Amino acid sequence: MKRFIKYFLLCLVAMPLLGAATLVGAYFYVSATLPKVETLSDYRPPLITRIYADDGTIIAEYSKERRILVPFEKMPKQLVQAFVAAEDASFFKHQGLDFQSILRAALKNVKAGGIAQGGSTITQQVAKKLLLTSERTFTRKFKEAILSLRMEKYLSKEDILYLYLNQIYLGHRAYGVEAAAENYFDKNVEQLTLAECAILAGLPQAPSRYSPYRNYDRAMKRQKYVLERMVKEGFITQVEADAAAAEEVAIKPRLNNLLEVTAYFNEQVRRYLEERFGSDLLYTGGLQVETSINLPMQHVAREAVKENLRNHAKRQGFRAVETVLDEEAQQEFFAEQIETFSDEPLQIGDFAEAIVIGQQGDQILCKLADTTGVISIKESKWAGPLRVVPAEEEASGNRDEDGNRQETKLPLGSVIEVRLVANSTEPWQLSLEQHPIAQGALVAIDPFTGQIKAMVGGYEFSESQFNRATQAKRLPGSAIKPIIYAAALDKGYTPASVILDTPLIYEEKVDTGELEEWKPRNYEEKFYGPTSFRKALAKSRNVVTIKILEDIGINYAANYASKLGIETPMQRDLTMGLGSTAVTPLEMLTAYTVFANGGILVPPTYITRIKDRDGRILESIDPADFSTGMAEDQRLIRKPPRRVISPETAYLITNIMESVVREGTGWRAKAIDRPSAGKTGTTNDLKDAWYVGYIPQLACVSWVGYDQERPLGKSETGSRAAAPAWVDFMKEAVKQYPLANFKVPDSIEFHPVDEKNGLLLAEDDPEAYYEAFAPGTAPTKMSDEDQLKARDFFRLEMDVF
Known part of the structure; x- marks a missing residue:
């Protein structure tokens, strides 16, 4: 018995010593594998890359973690207090570990047989997020504790809070308090009220559960808990807490309404950044990208393209409805609309879908959501004559297969597109609409700087991301003629030169060995005899153009087009004069800017400056941004402006294109009520329609066509199909510029x-x-x-x- 007691006492003494030795050994073993806390002094988390318009407005963001670094000094004192009260009340007292919290959590974990609750301090959370993994093991907790003690020695409390409040995830892709403040309240963090601070401080425990978007009432209960904790810790008074709890907090989702407006342009910028810097820097590097896009112009450009395409769709006649719903399907349709309109009420001018429910005299009766509406048949002549028929009867459009007009049949239950005209009383006044099938593009450039001020690549980016402004190569038709005529001016022609507009016949051997005839014709199917150089371009005479091209030489003209900025290799035969080489709208516009800029080619650009997260300039079009020792690859890769034709030639072709507007195919451009020059473009089969024109300060191109090439319709020329969008855009865009005439060189x-x-x-x-x-x-x-x-x-x- 004495021997047993002796050994027992020895064990009692040895076990703590053994445990302590084991703990010390584990500490030194684990310590050797831990990261150094000194690395936290260079905190460089993933940041948002932001794209800015020319006025500094944010138009797009790219990120893996939506985070915006904000200095600790800019964080409101009550925001810091709210997070401390909710997450780690003894933060300012402990040295990295809260042993009471650890003991309390350990007891619960023992009962649960695993990790059920953490006792982590804010310091420990920073250690876990920035230096360790998120695995739920005792080993990781041990490492976390060691690192926390080291962090408290190396960093100040303010440094730790700076890391914590910038790193923490607060729901809806928001990392850090600045991103969360923008997400939930559309504010900067320094503008937050106490009530808003308490909402954010309640999110770390369960961002999804306490999201004010998804669970507003639950978020408010959590807010109240945070306010109570702040009162208990002495950070605020009960009066302040009550006032904050009573405050009606407006939750303003961070919805960037510009995303759709600038979508095609944004994607152009994104592709460039990814190609230039790689996806990692694009999505995590916090680049600040300044661009040339002008938002007022961009808004007008988008609306001009959309309205023009809708008008074209109406001119082609009403297409038969594709969807007819039965009673049950209609009820589901209305229920979805009610929910949608409750979040985003329909405004005057908005488009929506409606269900045909009957006809009353000269009005079509419709229903959308829980509201009825009427469509005037008299004001829908483009689609008429209209008639509502039983649901079982087949729908029809107002054109047959040969394009002849016929009656339009709308079965009961038809889903049609409408536009809200008036909603002051019920039934709402609606207009019958039709979604376009054709596509369009519009680009506007400052000819002196080459900066793209507006870019629209299609009807709707959400439907098709293909950017027709920069990616679609289409036949320019007669829009190529000013380039041919400019080349001729440099070969001895003058605006007064006279060319015979008479029939031409060319023969060439085809692959079969047979001779094939080509007879170029004018659009009007007439020949006009002696025709001046000026009138030939103003009236877009094809035969005269071919004769001029044959005289000056095909290779010469092709090389001339290249030096004006047409990068696509030209088809080197006489059809080049009629636009047989497919080019992008941006290429065509670039060539025209040379005329507007007095013969100087300024390559187009859409990025003006790129800065990294530290504010260092990576690329810029402004030479003043760089020191003389800056490496060339750190500059924006763009050829410098250069003179490619004489000022006299540029002016003469501009002056002739003014005649295109005054008395030729560009007559619609007179509607902008200021001097302009331009040229229409139409392919022989009416598959592409163009208008390219400019005033002294701005150049713009408008294109219309089908993605799957087919004729646009009878008489859908450049003047009718493309010019209206150019006119609608320029009417508003030119308001930014003073009225001016084209500058005449002194030598003219x-x-x-x-x-x-x-x-x-x-x-x-x-x-x-x-x-x-x-x-x-x-x-x-x-x-x-x-x-x-x-x-x-x-x-x-x-x-x-």
Whole structure:
């Protein structure tokens, strides 16, 4: 018995010593494998890459973790107190570990037979998030405890809170308090009220469960708990807590309404950043990307393209409805609409779907959500004549397979698209609409800087992400002609040159060895005889263009197009003069900016400056942003502006294209009520419609066509199908600029000429008009008849003298 007691006592003494030795050994063993807390002083978490418009407005964000670093000094004192009260009340007292909390959690974990509750301090949470993994094991907790003690020695309490409040996940992809403040309240963190601070402080325990978006009432209960904890810890008074609890907090989801407006442009920027810097830097590097997009112009551009495509769809006639719903399906349809409209009420001018429920005289009766509406048949002539028929009868559009008009049948239960006209009383006044099938693109560029101010790549980005402004190569038709004519001016032609518009026939051998004829024709199917260079372009005469191209040389013209910015290799035959080489709208517009900019090519750009997370400039189009020793690959890769044609040639082609607007195919552009130059483009089969034009300060291209190429419809030329979008855009866009005429180079000469033969006329001749000429290119003689008139006039003057 004595021996047993002796050994027992020895064990009692040895066990604590053995345990202590084991603990010390484990400490040194684990310590050797732990990361260094010193690395936290260089805290560089994943940050948001932000894209800015030219006025500094954020138009897009890219990130894996939506985080915005905010200095501790900018965090409201009550925000810090709220998180401390809710998460670690003794934070300012302990040295990294709260042994009471650990003991309390340990007892619960023993009972549960595993990790059921943590006793982590804020310091421990930082250690886990930044230095360890999130595995729920005792080993990880041991490491966490060691690191927490080390952190408290190396970092101040403010440093630890800075890390914690920037790192913590607070729901809906928001990491850190600044991102959460934007997410839930559309505010910066320093603008938060006490009530809002308490809501954020209640989120870490279960961000999804306490989300004010999904569970507002639950979030408010959690807010009340946080406020009570703050009172208990002496951070605020009960009066302040009661006032905060009574405050009606407005939850404002961070919905960027610009995302759809600038979507095509945003994607263009995103692709460039990913290609240039890689996806890791794009989504985690916190890049600040300044762009050239002008939001007022972009809004107008998008609406102009959409409205133009809708008008085109109406001109093609009403297509038969595709969906007819039975009674049960209609009720589900209405229930979904009621829920949708409760969040986003339908506004005047908005589009929606409605169900046809009957006809009353000259009105179609519809229902949408829990409201009835009417469509005037008289005001829907584009789709008429309309008639509602029984549900079992087959629907029909108002065009048959041959394009002939017929009656439009709308079965009961038909799903149709409508636009809200008026909703002051029920039934609502609606207009019948039709979703377009054709697509469009519009790009606007400042010709002097090359900066893209607006870009629309299609009807709706959510339906198709294909950017037709930069990716779609389509035949430009007659829009290529100004380039051919500019090349001719540099080859000796003048605006007064006269070319015969007469039939042409070309023969060439095809692969079978047979001869094939090609007869270029004018759009009007006529020939006009002697035609001035100016009128040929103004009236878009195809035959004259082919003759000019044949004279100046195909290779010369192709090389000329290349130096103007057309990067696509041109098809080197005579069809090039009629636009047989497919190009993108951006390419075509780039060439026209050379004319607008007096002969200088400024390559287009959409990014003006890129900064990294530390504010260092990575790329810029401004040379002043860089020191002389900056590496070339840190600059924006863009060719510098360069003169490619003379100022005289640029002015002359501009002056001729002013005639296109005044008296030719570009007549619609007169509606902007200021000097402009431009050219329509239409392919022979009407598959592509273009209008490219400019004022002295802004150039713009509009294109319309089907993705799966097919004719746009009868008479759907560039003037009818594409120019209206250009006009609607420019009417608003030009308001940013003062009224201005195109600058005339000092060397340009003006002489009276005869349009019929291009020769000089006497100044007082009623047939004379003043034509512009490059220096030394004006005609030097008159026709024999005109010379006789001039001599007679001179003799008369001498007799009077």
